[in-house]
Amino acid sequence: MKRIQAIVQNYPEGSQTSAISMALDIVQRQIGWIPISAMHKVAELLSMPRMRVYEWATFYTMCKREYRGKYNVKICKSLPCMLRGSDFIIRAVEDATGCCAGGLSDDKMFGVDLVECQGACVNAPVIAIDDDYYEDLTVCDVYNIIEKLRCGDIPPSGPQGGRYAAEPCCGLTSLQTGPPPPGYCIQEALRQDKKGDGCN
Ligand code: FES
The missing domain is CATH 1.10.10 (Arc Repressor Mutant, subunit A)
Incomplete structure (x- = not known):
């Protein structure tokens, strides 16, 4: 209050x-x-x-109008996540929690929901558990995450596949060189005019 x-x-x-x-x-x-x-x-x-x-x-789907467990697992089922295997992720979450999508596990520890895009498509497939996003998931990651939560640990959130954020998996494809110096690509006429002023 x-x-x-x-x-x-x-x-x-x-x-x-x-x-x-x-x-x-x-x-x-x-x-x-x-x-x-x-x-x-x-x-x-x-x-x-x-x-x-x-x-x-x-x-707003983030407003829960019924109890959704100690951990509310929200699995993204929109297109980019689906193309990256969210169907397998859904099955893995249901199996690991013992709870069907839309339901609550018997021990009331997990509530599993299917949701639309969570805005992290570039790291698909994605699940959100309460405030934390788990990204670049494999089926194996799902079992590990649920097991840790069951044991009282909070597993590290973010990409699970080794990426720092949303950079390309195969390494940088842009911004590979340092920035050009001041005056880079400036019109020649401007460069000459400015020379007298001591500017580049
Ligand atoms: S489609 Fe899953 S986060 Fe956007």
Whole structure:
């Protein structure tokens, strides 16, 4: 409550409703999901109609309106990930967690969801577990990640195949030389004019 009140104060008078995304995020981080009673409380705090909060919570897939496990595993199934083997990743996640897509594992540790593009296509296939992205996945990586989470470890996120970020797998294909010096490719006429000024 204190955090939400502090955030609301950052907005100009009359625009406090803009704090809705942060308010719902705080609720979700505290409780694990966003029950309707919390939506009502947020509406009351931000002096906005309840319907506006329902609209927000139902539009954004990151708003969880039911408990989705200690770890919410979101598997991207959009085209680039599909072309890079997301069907195998889906099966591996379901097998490793013991939970079908859309379901919750018996021990309530994992909730598995299929989602649309998560904006990391260049590192496809991708899964997001809560706030962390796991990219360049193989089936083997999936089993390792789920096993570590089950044991209480948080495996390192990011590309799993050795890439630092989204650079080409076969090494750099651009920016392979140092930058050219000042005046590079400048028109000859300009170069001569500037010579007298001591400029290059
Ligand atoms: S298609 Fe999977 S991250 Fe974009």
